Structure formats: C-alpha cells, structure tokens
Amino acid sequence: MSKRLINKVAVIGSGIMGSGIACHFANIGVEVLLLDIVPRELNDTEKAKGLTLESKVVRNRLVNDSLTNALKSKPSPIYHEKFASRITTGNLEDDISKVSVADWIIEVVVERLDIKKKVFETLDKHRKPETLITSNTSGIPIHFMSEGRSDDFQKHFCGTHFFNPARYLKLFEIIPGPKTTPEVLSFLNNYGEQFLGKTSVIAKDTPAFIGNRIGVFSIMSLFHTVKSLNLTVEDIDKLTGPVIGRPKSATFRTVDVVGLDTLVHVANGILENCKDDERLELFKLPDFINTMIENKWLGSKTGQGFYKKEGSDIKTLDLDTLEYRDKKSAKFATLELTKTIDKVVDRFEVLISGKDKAGDFYRKTFAALFAYVSNRIPEITDELYKIDDAMKAGFGWEHGPFQIWDAIGVEKGIAMMKVEGLEPAVWVNDMLESGNKSFYTIKNGASYAYDIPKKTQEKIPGQDAFIILDNIRKSNEVFKNAGVVVEDLGDGILNCEFQSKMNTIGGDVLAGLNKAIDLAEKDFQGLVVGNQAANFSVGANIGMIFMMAVEQEYDELNGAIKYFQDTMMRMRYSSIPTISAPHGMCLGGGCELSMHADKVVAAAETYIGLVEFGVGVIPGGGGSKELTLRAQDTFRKGDVELNTLQDYFLTIGMAKVSTSAYEAYDLGILQHGKDIVVVNKDRQIGTAKSYAKLMAETGYTQPIKRKDIKVLGKQALGMFLVGTDSMEASNFISEHDHKIANKLAYVMAGGDLSEPTLVSEQYLLDLEREAFLSLCTERKTLERIQHMLKTGKPLRN
Structure with missing residues (x-):
C-alpha cells in the first residue's frame, strides 16, 4: 500500500469533544x-433578524456556536488563535459530500448506537475508498457500529478514543473492529x-476500553x-x-469538572455489560450518588456537585447529611512523613x-486496585504496561498501577490483598514462581515489562524513538552535584538535567551547567539542557535572593547575579552548540536560559515568560x-523603532506568559527560523539531541560577542517614562510597579544617552544587574518575594 498522508480530516459532531478534536488537528497543521x-x-435572534430556516447562517448555527464556545473556553483547545482558520464548518445536509476529500473521518456524535449507525450509513456513501473512518465512542462496542457497511468501510474502521480535553490529555485509545486491517x-x-503527540494504546473491544475501565x-x-473509613470529601x-x-483536582474535584453524569454513564455501562467482573458490585451507585443525580448536582456544569461556590467561598458536600458546609482542612500524620x-x-x-x-486508606485502596488490574489481563489487554500507559496518559497519574505495585513490592501488595479478602490473578503468582520479582526492569537504558x-x-516496543532520562541516568552519568545530573546521550552529545526543587536555578544548578559546558567543550560535540519533570524550570531560586537581600549582603548578591548572567552568556558563546528543551512552566531564569541557547526545541505545551515583575524586580x-x-534586531528601515521596542518592553512589564510554545513566537521569546516546537514531549530530548549533533557536524562556529546593539537612549526613555507616569496616574x-517599570525602561533604552548609540551586550548586562540589585534594596520588593515564597502567588503592593 502507498504511503498514507493525513492532510484533511472531517469531524462529524461539534460538541465539546468534537470541537476539541477539530482544534487539536488544526493545532498540528491539518485542514x-x-x-x-x-x-x-x-x-429568538434569528427571528428578530428575519432569517429563515433556509439561511446558511441558520443552517450552520449549531456548528459555529459550538466552535466559537470551544475557542473561548479556558484552557484553550487551540495552540494559537490563528490556527482556528484551518477549520471550516458546515452541516450534515449541505456539506456531507465534502467528506469525499478527507483522508480521515472521525465521528463524534451523541452516544446512541442507532444514531451512529445512521451517520455511518451516510458517510459510507460519500467517503472515498481507503479513507480512514473512526468513532470517538467512550463505551459503545465497536463491532456493533460497522455492521452492514461496505467491506472497504469495515477494513478501515475502528474506534479512536480521545480523552477530553483533546489538546491536554495524552491518551489515544485505538480499538479495532472485527475487520480492521x-x-x-x-x-x-x-x-x-508522532503527529498528535499522544500515548497511543491499542485496546480490546471491551466496555469502557482500558482507561475508563480502570479509572472509573x-x-x-x-x-x-x-464512608466505611469515615472520611470526608476533603480527606x-x-x-x-x-x-x-495525581492531579491537584484529585478525585471529587475531578468528578465535578468531568461531570457526575458522565462518570455514572460509564459505570452503568460496565455494570450492564461486564457480568463476569469479580468486583461488579462496586459499580453499583451508592445512595449519596443517586441522590446527587436526582438533584442534578452534577458538578461544574450545574454549579454544584461535591463542591459548591457561594460568593467567594467554596462549600463542600457533607456525604452524611447531603448538605453543603464550610470547607475543612485535611491533615494526616502519615502524609507529614512524606x-x-x-x-x-x-x-x-x-x-x-x-x-x-x-495508612488504612492506602492499604485498602491499593490492594483493591492491584487485584483489579491484575484480573483485567487478558480481558481488556494482553500487556500490563498498556494499563499503566492508559492511566498515566488518560487520568494524569504519574505512575500506573503496576508501577506503584512494584514500588511497594509485588509480594507486599499480595499480602495487602489477602487482608482485604482479595486475590491477584493467577499469572501474578506464576510470575513470582518463575523468578521475576517485579513487573518492570531496566536493561541497557531500555524499559522491559x-x-x-x-x-x-x-x-516494551516503540521506545526507540524516545530518550528516557530515568533509564539512562545511572549508567550514563558523567557528572553530578546537588543541582544537576549530566548524562551522555550518545553520539557526542551531553544532557544537563536539573534536579533542584521545581527545577529552580540556584548556585548548584549554575555550577553544574558551567561544568556541563566545560565537559562538552573538552570531550563532546554539543549540549542539551533538558529534563522530564513536570516543569522545565520555574525560575531563579528567589529564596536565596531574598536571604541575601534581607541580610543586606549586596556584594554577594551582585556576585550571584553576575554569575547567572555569565552562565547565560556561556550558553550563548560556548564553542559547542547548546540546545534548550523547555516544557511545562519555563519562567524567569528558565526562560532566560532558553533565550541564550543556540536553539530551542520546545514542547508544544510550554508556558514561557519573564515573570520577574511579580516579585518586584526586572x-x-x-x-x-x-x-x-x-x-533592535527586528528594526527595519522605515520602522517606528520606538513602537517595536515598546512591544518588547510590555512583554516584560506585563509579565506575559505564553499559553503554548506557539504563542511564545509572538512575545519574541521564541524566534522564527531558529527555534522549533515538538508536539510529543516524549520525543523532545531525542529531537534536541539530533539538532545538537546536526549543528556540530555541519560546521558549528563559536559566535562572536555582540557590540553592535542599537539603543535609543533619551528618545526611548522619555517615551517609556511618560507612559509609566500615565499608567500610575x-x-x-x-x-512600586511604576518604580520597577522605570528601572526596566532605563535598561531597555540603554540609559539616558543623548542619541541612538551602538553598545555591547556587556554594557546592557551591567545596566540590568545594577537595576536588579537596586530593586532588591526596596522594602516592597522584599514583601513581594516573601509573599511569593509563602503563597506561590504574586503580591501587588
């Protein structure tokens, strides 16, 4: 068969899920x-305008309203607002023939088999041969849907279950039909x-498939x-x-967000269709859930569920009285130990x-989970790692059930089950008897299950495209201190992986980064700065800055700032190519590091920006x-240079943070033609390594330090000061915002020079460091830093 390309996708059904899927395909450049x-x-609006049912505006109203609402939702389903232009809307009567040019048709209509079958009957008449056609059903058996369809339809038909929201949740379940090739x-x-950035899992055609079967x-x-343990919703x-x-939304808050009715729908489907499930009684709804359903306390969509917002207060449902009460704090001695x-x-x-x-809770619930997942093999899948992949990608668990069981110990997990009157599947005991004491092992940098x-x-298949740092850290370690681990990625490329809390950048990290550059310049070809934690870096260690400022150790603080600046300049001017691989939060110092690399290979889900204003500094x-x-590098002949400079000033002054890597181009933080975006974060380190190797092998030359930066002096400074005066007035x-903004204005103007002048990077760095240091002497700046350290939130004083 010839190479299959996906240039055009048709999505049938524009509800929350359908619009979300459409947006994610638009995200990756598909029409x-x-x-x-x-x-x-x-x-009523259409009647007032005198429109008729034949009007195109009316006929496309449902689809257009759905897409508009999706694009307004937070968090956004789209990487960049301009990507929405890749989506064309229409209706199933006037525009159904257009599916004939689609390479993939995805059905996302209401969860009713009769309706789905009618839709497929129509699509079968219009699709071209060999077009992929899939259903995003979350529970209807796939084999029922394709009955009566053409042979070509059935060969190219299966389930493709995206999780909501489609942009953010990585699980992509693929469920074959009876004749799927x-x-x-x-x-x-x-x-x-590769293209959607998902964790793909091929599942069996069983109720709720893998993710929802285990998650629900x-x-x-x-x-x-x-109730059996006398615990509260907060507990x-x-x-x-x-x-x-697990996510911050944990259990009950997650149910509120997803919708209690959605959860009940899946649970009822399992209850009705999985009669051989040994824990079937757990899928029967407790009385308090039945009451909530009757009362339509379904969560966020109805304004109340397990939690309810009253004014600025959050109330919690008391499961005994089923009345809302003030939220209580939950504390346990066991949690303190962690x-x-x-x-x-x-x-x-x-x-x-x-x-x-x-402790009682964890023993009881983990025992139940371990027993259940072991007994789902081979019912829902033949491979245990697919269950773990599904729970991590679909429900945001950091570790899947079998990984948690390994961490506790397989035999200890079985002992916990016995206390609860449960038994693992026979194959688990067979595994132990065969000499395998764990579900997973790591050999030669690869994961085995x-x-x-x-x-x-x-x-485990498919991992050759990835570099998994957890797997190579010990065997490939070149250097380590309290802040970083430097690993050999192979092919002459090193990786510097931050190991500090939240990957903050302090003295140890800077020392480790300098050491990594030393090692790479001496014996290697290039350096990647990347990690696979939740966030790349939340910025500089402001706790260290706060202590120095409070103690008025200004010489030491000046030295620390200069050390940071000098390290960033080493990233820019080393003799080997440097690649930054940001993902998640990349704030403040993490953003500065990325901007000084030769190239940025950013994950699409990168939230990057210079946020120092929030703690009272620049x-x-x-x-x-x-x-x-x-x-100044964007200045062009005839430009109003002040306007260009002002845009960059506002990026810092408003502490703008991109909501995706693509938005970072608009802020000037990522650069077109130099930096790239990868959709699948798992491929990021491998991709960054490839670029470092390519740059080294195609004649990388150490850059020359810049001395040709045009600053505008008093011309720019006057404009900035008028603007900040007006904003305060x-x-x-x-x-205090005014004071910080004026300090930034002085730096970005290049000082109060009488005319535009060419200056060096070091000249600007000295101005920047002087401004930063002077702001650290301000009481209100210290208040801001202290507030951020205590609460994690900015203070506007």
Missing part, C-alpha cells in the same frame, strides 16, 4: 472540516504518537470506601492528589506503612538585555 446537524427551528491499526498507533473502577471504589482529595502523583520525600515513587512504601486512617505468556521480561539573568537586543499600576 479540518467540522460538521453538525441543521437546526429545526429559529432562535493491521495496516490501519499500525498507522493510527504511529500517527497518534478506582473512583467507584473510593465512593464505597469514603479523599488530600489523599488522592499530588502526594501520590514531606521530605521529593520523588513520588519513593513515598508509597511510607504511605502504606501509616498507623493512622491514611513482564510478558505473561512468555514468563520473561520483554522490551529580569536579571540577561532577559532584559536579550529582549532589548532582539527588539490612571491607577493601572501601583507606585
């Missing part, structure tokens, strides 16, 4: 046709991972456990949140050893200098 049904009656499954598996079991199990959310590597344990995977042994109610039929550890690690330099900024 999208989004279709929905024609309204059967006019609304292996070529189609292989293509979708690769396309999901886990939630329903908690619903039945909460459960405290116990099932970040402490065990506060010094940074790695989530190292906490599980402590948690299950707890002597309080928290236990293969049940073969009774051996087999290499960017002091080269950020203010760099945007001044970039502003209009109460848009505070007196």
